[in-house]
Amino acid sequence: MSKDNVNNLIGQVFSEIADAMESGSFGSRVKVGLTTLGSEHGVEELVKAAEMASNKYRDFEVVLIGPKVDTKLTVYEVSSEDEAHKVMEKLLDANEIQGCVTMHYNFPIGVSTVGRVITPAKGKEMILATTTGTSSTHRVEGMVKNAIYGIITAKACGIENPTVGILNVDGARQVERALKDLIAKGYEVNFTESVRADGGAVMRGNDLLTGTPDVMITDSLTGNILMKMFSSYTTGGSYEASGYGYGPGVGEGYGRLINIISRASGAPVICEALRYSATCAQNNIIEVSKNEFAKLYKAGLKDVLAKLTQASEKKETSSEEVVAPPKKVVTSSIAGIDILELEDAVKELWKKGVYSESGMGCTGPIVLIADDEADKAKEILTAAGYMS
Template structure:
C-alpha cells in the first residue's frame, strides 16, 4: 500500500472520529430524506445537491425519495409529488429518517418555517422568522409566534442567547409591545439594537444587509420575499445559490422535522439545507421546541395574544373634535402605522393638537414642542408607544 493511500485512509478515520465526537452518535448515521420532484432546475439538480451534502459529512446518510436515477445514494421510489410526500411522511413517522427536505409541502395553520441566509453586508448568517407557512391567521399574533419559532431554531443550532430584531413592517410596534410583555413575564428575550443612530429593536433595511440580529422577525410573506432576494441576488433571480433554504416547520405540538426548499433552489442551497437539517437533528429540535413552548406558556403567552387580537387596550375613536391648530415641530416615533390615526385622535381627545406623518424610521405623530412630554405620557398610558428600555 502506498504512502498516499495510507494517508487517505488515516484521513477518513480521523474525519469519522471527529464526526462521532461532534454528534455523539457511535456507529449511527443521521439519515436525512430529500424529495426529487418539483424543482424548476430538474431532478439532477436535487441529486447533485444531495450528493454534495453526503460528501461533506461521513456521519450523514442522504436518502432520496422519487423516481429512479443514476446515483450511489439510496432511493425510495415515488413517481408523483403526492406519492413522494406520502413516502416522506411514512419514513419520518417510522423513524427511518430523522428529517426531510422538500418542496411544495403544505403545513397546517400554526406551523411556519425559519429560513437561514447569508447577508451581503458582513457575510453573516441570519435566521428569518418566518418564510413559508402561517403561524396564525392574525398577522401580529403570527409575528409574535414567529419570534418564538426563531428562538427555538436558533437554540437548536447552537445559538443559546439569540438576538431578536423586528422588521419595520405593519404591526411591528404591536409585536414589540407583546414581546416586551412576554420578556417582563419571565421569558427572556435578547433584543437586538439597530445599527442606525436612533437604535431600537425595530430593524431597517440596513439591518437586513448586515445581519444585525440573529433572528429577523417578519410576517411569512415578507420573509418569503427576503429569502428569494438573499438567495438569488447574485444570479439574476432564477437560481438560488446562497443560504440554507426556507428552513424547518415549527409549531406547538408539531412532530415532523421537515425543511422547505424553493423550486428555484440550486445545488449549493440544497446541500446546505440538508446540513441545516442535520444540525436540527443533532440539536434535538423537538426537545428544544417542547421546552420553549412550556416556558412561554408560563410567561402567559396565550393571555398576551388574546389581548393583542382583541386590541382592548385602545379605544376606537370615531368622532372627536380637533383642537385649534398649533405649530408642530416635535415628533414622536414608535407608533404602529395601523394605529397612527387613532393615536392622533387620542391626543385630540385630550386637548392636544397633533398631526400624523412618516419619518425616516416609520410613522410619527407631530405635536408642539411644549406639549411633547405630555403627549408621550398619554400615548404611553394608552398603549400606543412603549418605553425604549430593554429594546
C-alpha cells in the same frame, strides 16, 4: 471470507470510526430525506445536491425520495410529488428518517418555516422568521409567534442566547411591546441594537445587509421575498445559489421536521438545506420547541397574545366619533408608534384635548404635536399602550 472482503470490511470500519470522531458522536447518524421531484432544474440537480452533502458532511446520511436514479444513495422510489410527500411523512413518523427537505409542502395554520441566509455585507448567517406558511391569521400575533419560532430554531442550531431584531414593517412596534411584555413576565428575549445611529430593536435595511441580529423577525410574505433576494441576487433570480433554504416548519405541538426549498433552489442551497435539517434533527428541534413553549406559557404567552387580538377586535367594533381639538402649530414629533395604530394614536390624543397630526419621518411613522404638549402626549400614549 476473501482477503479483499476482509480489507473492505476493515476499511469500512475505520471510515465509520473517522466519521464518528469528526461528528463528535459514536451513535447512529441521523438520516435526512430529500424529495427529488418538482424542481425547475430537474431531478439531476437535487441528486447532485444530495451527493454534495454526502461528500461534504460525514455526520448525517442523505436518502432520496423520488424516481430511480444512478446513485450510491438509498432511493425510495415514487413517481409523483404527492406520493413523495406521503412516503416522506410515513418515514418521518416511523423515525426511519429524522428530517426531510422538500418543495411545496402544505403546513397547517400555526406552522411556518424559519429560513437561514448568508448576508452580503459581512458574510454573516442570519435567521429569517418566517419565510413560508402562516403562524396566525392575525398579523401581529403571527409576527410574535414568528419571533418565538426564530428563537427556537436558533437554539436548535446551537445559538444558546440568540440576538433578536424586528424588521421595520407594519406591526413591528406592537410586536416589540408584546415581546417586552413577555420579558417583564420572565421569558428571555435578547434584543439587539440597529447599526443605525438611533439604535433600537426595530431593524432597517442596513441591518438586513449586515446581519445585525441572529434572528430577524418579519411577516412570512416579506420573509419569503427576502429569502429569494438573498439566495439569488447574484444569479438573476432563476437559480438560488446562496443560503440554507426556507427552513424547518415550526409551530406549537408540530412533530415533524420538514425543511422547505424552492423550485428555483440550486444544488448549493439544497446541500446546505440538508445540513440545516440535519443540525435541527441532531439538536432535537421538536424537543427544543416543547421546552420553549413551556417557558412561554409560564410567562403568560396566552394573555399577551389575547391582548393583541382583543385590541384589534375592539378597534374594529368601535364607532365612536372623535373631534379634533383646535388646531395648533405642531413642530414636535413622537416616534415609535406602529403604522397600523398611527391614526388611533392621534385620536387618543384628541380625546384628551391634545391636538396632533400623523406624519412619516425618515425612520417611520410619527405623531406631530405642539412643543409645549410633547411630554403630556407621551404620557397619554404610553398609558394607552401605543408606546412602551
